[in-house]
Amino acid sequence: MKESNTDVLIVGAGPAGHMAMTWFARCGVKARIIDKRPDSRFIGQADGLQSRTIEVFQSFGFGDRAQKEAYHMLEMCFWEPDANGNIVRANRMPDSTIGISRFQQSVLHQGRVESFMRDSVKKWSKDTLKIERPVQATSMKVDESVPESDTDAYPVTVTVKHMKEDVAAVNQYGAKIANGLFRAFDGDGNAEKEGEEETIHAKYVIGCDGAHSWVRRSLGIEMNGESTDYVWGVMDGVPVTDFPDIRSRCAIHSAESGSIMVIPREHGMVRLYIQLAQVPIDPEKSRIDRSKITPELIMDNARKIFSPYKIEMKFVKWYTAYQIGQRVATKFSDSNHRVFITGDACHTHSPKAGQGMNVSMMDSYNLAWKIGHVVRKLAPPEILNTYEPERKKVAQELIYYDYKLSRLFSGRPAVAGKSENGIDTKEFHDYFEKGNGFASGTIVDYRPSILVDKPEVKYLGEGEGDEPYYSPLATKAPIGRRLDTVxxxxxxxxxxxxxxxxxxxxxxxxxxxxxxxxxxxxxxxxxxxxxxxxxxxxxxxxxxxxxxxxxxxxxxxxxxxxxxxxxxxxxxxxxxxxxxxxxxxxxxxxxxxxxxxxxxxxxxxxxxxxxxxxxxxxxxxxxxxxxxxxxxxxxxxxxxxxxxxxxxxLLEQKSSWKSNGGYLDTGKELEEWYGIADYGSPVLAQ
Ligand SMILES: Cc1cc2nc3c(=O)[nH]c(=O)nc-3n(C[C@H](O)[C@H](O)[C@H](O)COP(=O)(O)OP(=O)(O)OC[C@H]3O[C@@H](n4cnc5c(N)ncnc54)[C@H](O)[C@@H]3O)c2cc1C
Incomplete structure (x- = not known):
């Protein structure tokens, strides 16, 4: 069997895996990335790019591409039933909190977003770091006798299978239109398939392998949380409608037929998140029969909610259905901090707040530079211990936010004089507005640690987060949050x-x-x-x-x-x-x-x-x-x-400028470090 060593192995090439490899390419880290799917050419899935995500893209050099191609979603409209049960516009507000970032929430499909990261990886790794597919990880062992301090060792052994494309392909439901049903409820199966085996020895492994994470299960990490009975359909297409706000983001609560979220998209498309009032049940399994969820069934529900407005979807590009649940992993790594999980592998929730892809990428954005520092012997492995507390806090805040938003959005609205028992839509509007700061990703606040020097701060409660901490020397720049630009x-x-x-x-x-x-x-x-x-x-x-x-x-x-x-x-x-x-x-x-x-x-x-x-x-x-x-x-x-x-x-370097008398060692070839070998405006010239 083939054997090899790598500093880092990334399992899974969704948004979380892409972000991890982007960092590694940028920092010159020896890494490999595998995915069990034969290709990444797909449509659908996540689409919302939050402000902080675009800031991070900008910092990697491809924010302008995202900005140019994405649909800029600037307004949020709220529709709800009047006393006659007809939907009417009840409120409007900016979709992103004003002044929170130089970028506002935009919409672009996941496949395109991932392609920006691949282009960046190609450039910075000089085309040496490529997604290896279809390659499935099938077994993993961590040698726990190796101390965390031994950063030369390769204590994680992963067996992978290099499959043939036809073996790896997944079956789609619905012959004509691409959809996500094959994975929305059960994942796309982790059954081992035939292929040539390879043993990879790694210093560190990152499981970016999605909601049904094989890495997480291999580590025996549980997910805590619950799921609801609400089932939602999602559909991308070009709408033909007389609904006046179709080019704005809308939350529509109908009196009796459920709710819809309208997301305007690129190329004249719109995404509809549609609450499905009735779903087909598999009598044998007493659960939803996802193979019977069709575009027609989803649109039947949509028409009822939009009534008295008319809507048809033309050029349907993709559809899926999902059940809302909010769950967080109990741990985000093994106890030796050798194997980590990021993205959907450690938190799942409803997609309507546009958080899945964003938070997943931001997990890897938090982790990968730290691993890069450790494998390049710049920093001690202790910095890796900060990953879980920093990102678990975000995941828990996200779950609370999503739980509350989903229930307010999925619940039947109270209508004055008709049905008093229902959700208060004003509460929904207020919560949406308040939650926008969190949703933007720009106020993520890390607690004191070796990487954040501030005193313990007051926790203000669920949905409120921590009280921001400001130094008296910089009274408007909270320590622990990202520094905004100016x-x-x-x-x-x-x-x-x-x-x-x-x-x-x-x-x-x-x-x-x-x-x-x-x-x-x-x-x-x-x-x-x-x-x-x-x-x-x-x-x-x-x-x-x-x-x-x-x-x-x-x-x-x-x-x-x-x-x-x-x-x-x-x-x-x-x-x-x-x-x-x-x-x-x-x-x-x-x-x-x-x-x-x-x-x-x-x-x-x-x-x-x-x-x-x-x-x-x-x-x-x-x-x-x-x-x-x-x-x-x-x-x-x-x-x-x-x-x-x-x-x-940071570690003192064995052979440093200091040990060299305070000077660059010009006797050796100048080492390229983080892609910067020279002066001459290294930053501005990029
Ligand atoms: C059907 C569906 C619809 C969605 N719709 C939306 C939406 O509308 N809006 C939104 O914001 N979010 C949506 N999401 C969520 C969003 O896509 C995810 O939050 C995001 O993709 C998570 O990124 P990730 O990298 O953590 O995981 P994923 O994108 O799931 O990527 C995991 C990758 O790991 C690979 N993998 C798994 N196991 C192995 C293994 N053993 N070996 C090798 N590779 C492996 C998989 O093939 C996959 O490519 C949707 C998700 C799904 C599944």
């Missing part, structure tokens, strides 16, 4: 840029030094010079954590955002650490930014946005996933605190 201007050439865009997802930590008004405040300039001296000294912590054969900003990237007028500050007065010179004598011009008004754009007001006082400044540490890890004083003392912080999350 426009700043390059000092060297006045170009307006989004701060987030100069800090892409490339695996690096960032220290953003808000130096304050260094031109008009002599003390602040002294602080800047002292901070620069520490950073450029031969034994600086940045040099300690950076391999000698890489550029100095390969692990920790230091940026300066000053609050002086851009035209007041002369380039050559900027302390050296912020305009470093490489071994060829070339200067890095792209790490100093002014919070000032550029020629052609309005002022960004970065200090105001983050609540930073320009007469004090602040040092801000960002994790590779953009979450705010720490805020400290803009002084040498503040920098010492940051040094301590990095002392527990």
């Amino acid at each position: 426009q700043v201007m390059t000092q060297c050439d006045t170009k307006p840029v989004q701060l987030a865009d100069v800090m892409p997802s490339d695996g690096r930590w960032r220290i953003v030094y808000f130096s304050g008004d260094i031109v008009n405040n002599a003390q602040l300039m002294k602080n800047a010079e002292a901070i620069s001296d520490v950073l450029t000294s031969p034994d600086s912590f940045v040099k300690k954590h950076t391999p000698a054969t890489c550029m100095l900003d390969s692990v920790i990237d230091v940026l300066m955002v000053h609050a002086s007028g851009r035209w007041e500050l002369e380039w050559n007065t900027i302390p050296e650490a912020f305009r470093p010179v490489d071994h060829y004598g070339r200067q890095d011009y792209w790490n100093v930014f002014a919070d000032d008004k550029p020629y052609h754009f309005p002022h960004g007001h970065a200090y105001e946005k983050f609540g930073i006082d320009p007469s004090k400044g602040a040092l801000v540490v960002l994790r590779p996933d953009g979450h705010l890890a720490k805020v400290s004083e803009a002084s040498v003392d503040g920098l010492k605190e940051i040094e301590q912080f990095f002392g527990s999350v």
